[in-house]
Amino acid sequence: MTKELTDSITLRHGAVLNNRVVMSPMQTHSGLRNGFASEDTIAYYAARAQAAGMLITEFHYVSQNGGPAYVPGYPEQLAAYSDEHIDGLSKVAHALKKEGNKAILQIHHGGRAAIGQAVSGQDVVAPSALDFPFLDYPVRALTDAEIRSIITDFGQATRRAIAAGFDGVEIHGANHYLLQQFFSKWSNQRTDDWGGDLKKRMAFPLAVVKEVKRVIAEEQAAHFIVGYRISPDEIHGDNVGYTYKESTQLIAEIVKHELDYIHLSLWGGYASSPNGVDRSYASLFNDVLDEQTKLIIVGGVFDAHSAQDAVAQHTDLIAVGRGTLVDPQFAKKIAAGQGEQILHDVSPETMDYVKWTPGLKEAFTREDALGLPPLPGGETIRALHTGRFDMYRKM
Known part of the structure; x- marks a missing residue:
């Protein structure tokens, strides 16, 4: 039967x-100091309540030293490291759920990417104290006690997600943040229980998964959704952190803990494959999933036809990122049989419709889009850039 x-x-x-x-999940550049949700945050998510059947928030850091991972001068990354954040989290959950779709909180620790720690003169922590050429600040290796504390923090952020009314959490193990840093043999050069061979490099992400599941059981959160996001490989020229052959082994272990889904972060499109391999990432990872663990893939979907092809040929669920930035009613139009009316590019005339936060608007109207993947039509909105958040970058 064809999947629809x-x-x-x-x-x-x-x-x-x-x-x-x-x-x-996509960063909204909308947080207040210390990662609290703003009115802009709430409005952005409320506008996307019908963008999909499952709506995943941007990354929320779970420990005070886990973020913010952001561009200094722009509004901050959001956080979930204290009970003081629950009120804002509740507002985000309510905004996303108001049309009957599921809201997922993505939980994360930035590790070496927590630039906000460096800006404020605090230690930036990572698995190993290495000199990363792309960073202009030093990093310090985490102690065993700190690692165990961060694992607990993931569990506490899950408890806050439950209290706030979210339907689930997604553990962010992709995009070079802390869980990936521990799994990478390039960034993790530890010789203790948290690094070394493949099994030891799996230890931290698996411990986080176990703690999240433990808290959900303790809270008796029925039907609560748990997912794990992973970058299927880490290959940057001669720097190889891991290949798909290793990451599928990690996912095979994670699947044993009965998650609801695995989410592949793909940069080359939803049908992309490892170099020199004639099978897609989706196909390779499906080999290690059990029948009840759904696969989500993401990559380059801006229209109903591409989304349908992805689920028919490759995956159980298709994640749409930039497509929901361009059209916040993506899934609503498909459900109404109006897929041909989905907007495929941005323009000055669509700015009111897309309901971007001021931070997102400034990011996407920059010439470099803050390093974000380009949007179709992005060149037409360059003249709307005001530079209001760029002062730090000019110093």
């Missing part, structure tokens, strides 16, 4: 999704 975008999906722990479309 409009199929409802029942996940392992009983949650039911209205369709196969997922809103990918």
Whole structure:
């Protein structure tokens, strides 16, 4: 039977999704100092309540030393490291759930990417104290006690997600943040229980998964969704952190803990493959998933046709990132049989419709888009850039 975008999906722990479309986590550049949600944050997510059947927030750092990972001068990354954040988290969850779709909190630790720690004169921590050529600040190796504390922090952020009314959490093990840093043999050069051979480099991400599942059981959160996001390989020229052959082994171990889904972060498109391999990443990872663990892939979907091809040929659920930036009613239009009306590019005329935060608007109207992947039509909105958040970068 052909999978359709409009199929409802029942996940392992009983949650039911209205369709196969997922809103990918994307930084909104909207947080207040210390990672609190702003009115801009709430408005952005409320505008996307019908973008997908499952809506994943941007990354929220779980420890005080875990962020913010952001561009200094721009609004901060959001956080979930204290109970003081629960009120804002509740508002985000309510905004996302108001049309009956599922809201997922992505939880994260930036590790070496926590530039906010460096800006404020605090230690930036990582698995190993290495001299990274792309950083203009030093990093310090985490102690064993600090590692165990961060594992606990992931569990406490999960408890806050439950208290705030989220339907689930996604553990962020991708995009060069702390969980990936521990798994990478390039960035993790420890010789203790947290680094060395492949099994030891798996120890930290697996401990985080176990702690998240433990807290969910303790809180008796019925139907609570748990996912894990991973970059399928880490290859940058001669620097090889791991290949898909190693990451599939990690996922095979994670699957034993009965997660609802695995989310592949793909930069080359939803059908992309490792170099020299004639199978897609999706196919390779499907080999290690059990029947109840759904696969989510993301990459280059801006229209209903591409989304349908992805689920028909490659995956259970298709995550749409930039496509929901361009059209915040992506899945709503598909459900209404109006997929041909999905907007495929941005323009000055669509700025009111897209409901971007001021930080996002400034980011995407920059010539370099702050390093974010380009948007179709992005060149047409360059003249709207004001530079209001760029003062730090000019110093």
